[in-house]
Amino acid sequence: MRRRISVIGGGLAGLTAALTAAEAGARVTLYEAHSSLGGRARTADAPYRTNEGPHALYYRGPHWTWLKQHDLLPAMAPLPPLEGSRFRFRRDGRLRKVPPAAMLRLVRRRDAPVDRDFHSWAAGIAGEAGARAAARYSAVAIFHHDPGSLSAAFVLERLRRATALPPEAHYPAGGWGSLVGLMASRAWDMGVRIEVGARVGELPQDGPVVVATSLPAARTLLGDASLTWPSGRTALVDLAVRERRGDAFVVSDLDSPGWLERFTAQDPALAPAGEQLIQGQVPVAPEEGRAAGVARAEELLDLGYPGWRDRTVWRREALAAGRTGAVDPVGSTWRDRPRVDRGGGVYLAGDQVAAPGVLSEVSFASAITAVTLALGERRLGAVA
Template sequence: MKPDLTIIGAGLTGLTAAIEAAERGWQVTVAEAHSRPGGRARSLAAPYRANAGPHAIYVDGPWWAWLECRGLTPPIVEAPRYPSLVRAGGQFGPWPAELSEAIAALPAEAPTDESFRAWLLRHVDAKTAEAIVGVVFIVTFDHDPGRLSAAFAHQRLRRGLAGGVRYVTGGWSTLVDLLAERTASLGAQILTQTRMPALPAGPTILATSLATARQLTGDSSLTWPSARVATFDLGLRADGGPDWFRAIDLDERIYAARYSLADPTLAPPGHDLVQIAAACAPHERKADAESRVHRLLDQSWPDWRAGVQWHTSAIRTHCTGAIDLPGTTWHDRPAVTRGTALTVATDQSAAPGLFAEVGIAAAQLALQQLGESPGQPRATTESERSARL
């Protein structure tokens, strides 16, 4: 039977869209190029279950409420009560209390058309401004968040420090499995290892990257700035390890976390899983980013090299969502609606939210548009649903 809706991409965005569309009674097919659903939310197989993409859910966001009302919230753990080790202004130590005080004293709103750094320098001294810019790396992954729109950076700073972060037990694949199972139970079809060479006929949601959407549509306007980041995942023996959960280099824009301290299932007994992100300038080589990471680890975990049992690394471009430069907001990003029957729902689309929340909000806008357009997907009748069963 010809589907009412085709969704290309079975990541968090595509699966969320499939569930919501199937709940409306639509006949849904999801095409996924890889061997299993998940997209950037996949986790590696044991023994070190590193997440390929995001590591935490912001529970104050609308997607968490969406999951809750469907009984789809995954098992979660909070950050362990270990200290964070921070380098700011060349000095290592605990999280600076004066930095938190400076951030709390900032105005509640920031302008869109001014850079974050210029705005900060009107409220704090230069040293404090650069430390705050370093903190915003954690919620943007950008190599220089000071160049971004002040409104964009400030909103992410406030969300990131609000304390609403939870880690999915067993890695993001735990949540992906819940979403995929619900998708299938509602009658939607997930076709893995199915790469679409061209756009299908009929209503379609491209729940992919902007680059893939651009390739499928030939639409050169499907582009928006994003960060470039080097990731390093390490499996180490835990004996003699440091007492920190996070090591954060605000000067070099590096974030390292021992995620197995929060969730021991991510590594074998007696071992740690450490995942590290280092912001990269446009032309920085991975080897240079790796040298910066090694310097951080040498200072914060002197014996780490002797404990390494496993490692992987990559340079990731356009994998961390949208960044808005001065004078732009999410409204200026590529529109979700691309025609009567085509919509594009990515984490760089014109939709609100933080990281993956943008793609999910875009998917909901896409469903709204497709349901209201002249060629809208029809609701499947009860007799047709019974026939399929």
């Protein structure tokens, strides 16, 4: 008889778990509380095909390799050439074309200590200004209001990935929904039973269960108060503006963590003809609200997109709390996060659990591990 496995959550982690289990021959049922799959990887319908905050897929990571091996990589929007792409940095209140040289010295480092904060470690190498700039730039892959206070090893890995040349960040054409669509179609073809609009209040009892929800949702479902880990909060600002020659492609804030990106620079189909789609994320501290982050985003808009207020044809704002993945404090690594195996045939997957990687890679790695442990299939490649 084929083994049964249930997956709760239809985001990237849940879809990866469902596909992996089906590939191993299991009978899979996937439950998604919303009316559509994708989780934070959903893409809004036209005319403005926004993601829930700026998204990118890092091509050197294991997630990219797995998607390619399974013929699940969607078409990628071509990256603008680095020369002439108008990649800009705010430093000392002005836009610059290059980051400080001291920051770049840190990128060449191969490793950093786990038990020191990034700022104090980096300042000994690149000076105070270089350490601050590097920490703030790393926010594009961390989403935290104070990256310099986190583990030096954690921040350096993300800094190196985010500054690699050629760039690791790639963008699915049409938004991340195109990737979700491919994964969902493959799951249907493999016989996965998908139930949307199905909010699960109690765990299924007919086999192992992979809980691939946010960590707060898993904590409530499992009644396990230990399921906590630090994350970040960001103010999200989405704009559609009329085209103007000379608008920046990216504005990275080195005075305070923040990031704006003009996504139509590589994929014009994300907005109507003659309009540009800009998405931004600005980390906010625990005591701050959305307004503080939006105000900082508007400062970046003033610098990188002159006249944007008069050109705006659509705007949306949100506060993303606890949805930005795990951050590792000083003295901790991914191995210290909530473990995948919860006992009793229950397994966790998602971006705040004990698995390595950057951004979506954590969801992917934890999903593979969860299914490997659930089915006892060591060949699937569980994370040690």
